[in-house]
Amino acid sequence: MGNRRLFWRIVDKIESLINKGEFTAGSRLPPERELAEMFDVSRPTIREAIIALEVRGRVEVKTGSGVYVVEQKNASIKSKEISAFELTQARALIEGEIAALAAQSITEEELEQLNKTLIAMEKGLYVEQADREFHEIIARATRNKALEFAVSNLWDLRLTNPQIVADYTSVCKNNNECVMDEHTAIYTALKSHDANAARSAMHKHFNRLINALFDAVESRALEEIKRKNNEKRGLYSLDGLVNKSAH
Amino acid sequence: MGNRRLFWRIVDKIESLINKGEFTAGSRLPPERELAEMFDVSRPTIREAIIALEVRGRVEVKTGSGVYVVEQKNASIKSKEISAFELTQARALIEGEIAALAAQSITEEELEQLNKTLIAMEKGLYVEQADREFHEIIARATRNKALEFAVSNLWDLRLTNPQIVADYTSVCKNNNECVMDEHTAIYTALKSHDANAARSAMHKHFNRLINALFDAVESRALEEIKRKNNEKRGLYSLDGLVNKSAH
DNA sequence: AAACTAAATTGGTAATACACGATTAAAACC
DNA sequence: GGTTTTAATCGTGTATTACCAATTTAGTTT
Numbered sequence: 389m390g391n392r393r394l395f396w397r398i399v400d401k402i403e404s405l406i407n408k409g410e411f412t413a414g415s416r417l418p419p420e421r422e423l424a425e426m427f428d429v430s431r432p433t434i435r436e437a438i439i440a441l442e443v444r445g446r447v448e449v450k451t452g453s454g455v456y457v458v459e460q461k462n463a464s465i466k467s468k469e470i471s472a473f474e475l476t477q478a479r480a481l482i483e484g485e486i487a488a489l490a491a492q493s494i495t496e497e498e499l500e501q502l503n504k505t506l507i508a509m510e511k512g513l514y515v516e517q518a519d520r521e522f523h524e525i526i527a528r529a530t531r532n533k534a535l536e537f538a539v540s541n542l543w544d545l546r547l548t549n550p551q552i553v554a555d556y557t558s559v560c561k562n563n564n565e566c567v568m569d570e571h572t573a574i575y576t577a578l579k580s581h582d583a584n585a586a587r588s589a590m591h592k593h594f595n596r597l598i599n600a601l602f603d604a605v606e607s608r609a610l611e612e613i614k615r616k617n618n619e620k621r622g623l624y625s626l627d628g629l630v631n632k633s634a635h
Numbered sequence: 636m637g638n639r640r641l642f643w644r645i646v647d648k649i650e651s652l653i654n655k656g657e658f659t660a661g662s663r664l665p666p667e668r669e670l671a672e673m674f675d676v677s678r679p680t681i682r683e684a685i686i687a688l689e690v691r692g693r694v695e696v697k698t699g700s701g702v703y704v705v706e707q708k709n710a711s712i713k714s715k716e717i718s719a720f721e722l723t724q725a726r727a728l729i730e731g732e733i734a735a736l737a738a739q740s741i742t743e744e745e746l747e748q749l750n751k752t753l754i755a756m757e758k759g760l761y762v763e764q765a766d767r768e769f770h771e772i773i774a775r776a777t778r779n780k781a782l783e784f785a786v787s788n789l790w791d792l793r794l795t796n797p798q799i800v801a802d803y804t805s806v807c808k809n810n811n812e813c814v815m816d817e818h819t820a821i822y823t824a825l826k827s828h829d830a831n832a833a834r835s836a837m838h839k840h841f842n843r844l845i846n847a848l849f850d851a852v853e854s855r856a857l858e859e860i861k862r863k864n865n866e867k868r869g870l871y872s873l874d875g876l877v878n879k880s881a882h
Numbered sequence: 883a884a885a886c887t888a889a890a891t892t893g894g895t896a897a898t899a900c901a902c903g904a905t906t907a908a909a910a911c912c
Numbered sequence: 913g914g915t916t917t918t919a920a921t922c923g924t925g926t927a928t929t930a931c932c933a934a935t936t937t938a939g940t941t942t
Contacts, residue, residue, distance in 0.1 A: 393698070394927070395686070419891060430928045432679055435892085439642065439683050443690040451640070451892055452935030470780045478781035481732040489728065533717045534725035534789065541788050542781065640893070666924055677895045682925085698925055699902035 398427055398437035403446060406457055417447065417455040470545060472555035472601050479542055480594030483523060486539065487586035490529035491578050498529045502575050509568055522571055526578070558608065559600045566596060645674055645684035650693060653704055664694065664702040717792060719802035719848050726789055727841035730770060733786065734833035737776035738825050745776045749822050756815055769818055773825070805855070806847045813843060 402423075405411055417423065420438070424431045438455055441447045448456045502525050508518040520543060527539040546552055570593040577585035649670075652658055664670065667685070671678045685702055688694045695703045749772050752765040767790060774786040793799055817840040824832035 393696075393925090421891085432682075432929095433927065435679075436683060436686050438892095439686055440690045443687045449640075449892075450936080452890085453937075454891065470784065474779045474781040477779055478785060481736065481782070482729050482785065485728040485732060532721045532724055534721040534792065535728070537717060537792070538725060538729065538785050538789065542785065545781065545784070642894095668924085679896095680894065685925095696925075697903085699923085700904075701924065 394429060395433050395436035395440060398423075398429060398433060399440045401427060402437060402441060406446065411457050413457050413459045415457055416453075417457065419454065470549060470552070472552045472605075473598060475542060475545055475549075475552055476594055476598050476601060479539075480591055480598070482535075482538060482542070483526070483594070484587045484590045486527055486530055486535055487574060487578065487590040488583040489532070489535075490526045491581050491583040491586040493531055494526075494529040494578050494581070498525055499575070499579055501525050502578070506568070506571055506575060509564070509571065512564065515564060519567065519571075526574075529578075555601055555605060558604045559597070566600075567593075570596065641676060642680050642683035642687060645670075645676060645680060646687045648674060649684060649688060653693060658704050660704050660706045662704055663700075664704065666701065717796060717799070719799045719852075720845060722789060722792055722796075722799055723841055723845050723848060726786075727838055727845070729782075729785060729789070730773070730841070731834045731837045733774055733777055733782055734821060734825065734837040735830040736779070736782075737773045738828050738830040738833040740778055741773075741776040741825050741828070745772055746822070746826055748772050749825070753815070753818055753822060756811070756818065759811065762811060766814065766818075773821075776825075802848060802852065805851045806844070813847075814840075817843065 402411075402417070411417055417438075418426065420431050420434050423434045427434070438447060438449060442449055446458055446460070448458050450456060502522060505518040505522040505525070508514050509522075523539060523543070524536070527536045530536075546556060570589070574586060574589040574593060577589045649658075649664070658664055664685075665673065667678050667681050670681045674681070685694060685696060689696055693705055693707070695705050697703060749769060752769040752772070755761050755765040756769075770786060770790070771783070774783045777783075793803060817836070821833060821836040821840060824836045
């Protein structure tokens with residue numbers, strides 16, 4: 389149950405207090421001893437939590453003075469608040485251009501690597517991994533590490549943001565054939581070194597994904613509405629009364 | 636002198652041991668007690684250092700078993716090894732598409748904000764900041780936080796990678812007029828909601844930057860060659876001998 | 883104004899008890 | 913006798929308590 393180490397729980401508590409505005413940016417946290425009493429843990433544990441927050445860049449420790457909340461700049465953008473739609477559109481835009489660029493510089497060896505991911509995907513094993521590799525090989529083929537970096541960051545987003553993970557898994561289940569076909573189309577375009585074809589194939593790939601996401605989210609929203617309506621129906625139902633009065 | 640808190644120094648020591656290959660990926664670190672003796676500090680300090688390393692993602696702690704070194708995957712891509720050229724090309728590609736997208740959705744208010752950055756830049760104050768804001772406002776105008784995220788990440792790269800910082804500052808000194816003109820052109824295209832014009836203006840902006848970078852690096856390389864040649868000239872020079880023999 | 887306390891706060895250590903995981907030894911079972 | 917299950921043990925991280933040192937800050941005195 390309470391398996392997670394104690395200081396992590398304290399980190400969460402302090403962080404949420406900061407997020408809630410209980411401790412505002414620039415202000416000083418209560419002294420260690422007070423926090424220890426507050427959360428009913430020992431001082432070393434509080435210190436561990438503060439160190440974790442410090443490494444994360446959320447607070448700054450000034451010896452002899454206190455612990456101060458650090459101004460969070462782009463933290464709101466980071467990870468949270470980004471939807472699967474936004475991520476997919478961004479990837480379409482960026483990876484579309486990457487595909488166009490890669491079409492001009494991709495080597496035979498890289499094409500062979502791409503082909504291997506296609507085979508792996510067809511066999512149905514390591515599908516997730518094959519998917520990521522496919523896109524990363526193309527990014528690498530641009531000979532531009534900044535683009536690799538951008539793709540890698542967006543992929544991390546997909547894996548770390550819980551909402552996006554949920555939305556993606558609901559889509560990716562039974563669409564392997566689609567992905568296969570689309571990846572093959574991209575591969576073919578790259579093999580013929582046709583930049584425009586590669587870009588458009590990549591756009592198609594993500595466009596289909598956006599639509600699939602839309603359908604999935606829509607149907608889930610419908611489910612949710614039905615569920616809530618059923619709850620209300622239970623609350624406001626006259627069935628009981630009707631039955632009784634019928635007798 | 637030894638002002639920095641003790642555990643940070645331990646973090647450095649352990650990290651350098653990992654980097655040196657003393658502790659290989661996947662292997663277990665010596666137990667806390669042993670490390671404490673090794674570095675001549677107390678166990679709580681070792682624990683603090685390990686927590687810092689854990690938050691940084693360099694090690695993983697398994698209760699009752701030990702502390703294990705984590706495989707570093709994309710660390711090599713991250714930040715290091717990326718040149719100013721690569722970064723600029725990546726930005727051209729990505730922000731070009733962003734400009735095209737933003738042209739369709741940008742609001743009057745955002746256009747006004749853009750105008751303010753132009754005015755600030757013309758006055759010559761907060762130029763760096765005005766530059767960043769200009770690009771971030773456009774990213775925001777896409778209504779896509781994943782794109783904002785990507786732009787923000789690339790900008791961070793520009794500020795954190797020492798080599799890129801050096802290359803950029805050598806270029807940005809006396810080119811404010813260029814930047815002003817290019818930003819104005821982008822602004823005008825966005826104001827008229829012309830996606831293609833916005834994309835191409837953005838491309839021109841970065842293209843000029845790439846050329847400027849190239850010139851700067853080239854001239855610096857020339858300087859370097861001259862310097863080295865002068866050194867060699869000193870080494871192999873016959874001037875001294877000639878002078879002596881002349882007498 | 884400068885120097886000097888004194889209080890508040892974090893920095894660091896030592897010793898202790900406990901909980902978890904893995905290994906080993908013993909017991910039970912087949 | 914060999915195999916599986918169970919129990920004990922040891923190594924390791926987890927967490928607490930208590931204590932003192934170093935630094936900063938504010939106030940006080942000179």
